[in-house]
Amino acid sequence: MNNKVIGIIGGMGPEATADLYMKIIKATDARKDQDHFRVIIDSNAKIPDRTEAILGIGESPVNALVETGKNLEMLGVDVGCIPCITSHYFIDKIQSKLSFPILNALEEVKKYISLCYPDVEKIGVLATSGTIKTGLFEKYLTNTDIIYPSAETQDEMVMKAIYGANGIKSGNTEGEPLDLLKRASNELINKGAELLIAGCTELRLVLRDYHVNVPLIDPMEVLAKAITK
The missing domain is CATH 3.40.50.1860 (Rossmann fold)
Incomplete structure (x- = not known):
């Protein structure tokens, strides 16, 4: 086994x-x-x-x-x-x-959303600026409207939460990074996002399901379940 x-x-x-x-x-x-x-x-x-x-x-x-x-x-x-x-x-x-x-992981997320959230039309993504620039989520999540934070929010909240002096890369998983990510998440929800994807692995070290009022998908959790089948 x-x-x-x-x-x-x-x-x-x-x-x-x-x-x-x-x-x-x-x-x-x-x-x-x-x-x-x-x-x-x-x-x-x-x-x-x-x-x-x-x-x-x-x-x-x-x-x-x-x-x-x-x-x-x-x-x-x-x-x-x-x-x-x-x-x-x-x-x-x-x-x-x-x-x-x-x-x-992105292929597995695509399968997961198709199975569990087939009617979702607008997906909010929190990710690094590099990931956003690549268009990776648009490549895999076709037939959906991908919503990202504004340029200001991306720089001053998402990237700061990850790379800032008090950010996740520095070992901080509470306080400022969480506050920044909750605010960025709420922006996406206010823009119409029906579910959110934590599109950077570090984000789920901080942001939990109960911090937002829409489903929050963790690609690494989806990946872990897929690789252990």
Whole structure:
């Protein structure tokens, strides 16, 4: 039972990687230790910043992502995943260099929404500026209206909550980051969003279902359930 080996190309960020591992544990149908999957994690926090690369102000992370995947490949993983939505912009390039399949979190979110929320027409997305620029959500969530925060809210609330001096990347998961994300969420809801997607893995370290009054989808939770089937 549960004999496949799962690999996590991690470190983006370290806490989001640990959070995905916990989600995989919780999603596994297990009654004893031996019922769980073998999970191999390379938490490579040295991978260049994905948002900076997409915005053209930083080094490409592809080589480092492939190198990290190769480490997992040598250890015999059967399927892999990446706990970073922004990194999915590079997923085809990464996949082309690896022998094991990488489960695409955005593909799984598309399936999940089609199954559980088939009538939703407007989806609010909280994500990094890099992810927004790529159009990743428009690519996968077709036939829906994707709503993003205003430019000011994106910079002063979402990105500040993630990258600010008191942000999530600095280890803060309460206080200012939560307040900023709740305000950004309410803006999307006021614009007509019927559900929200936490389109950056760090966001769910802070923002919970009970903080908003519409469904809040965690792509990593969806991914964890899919990879443990």
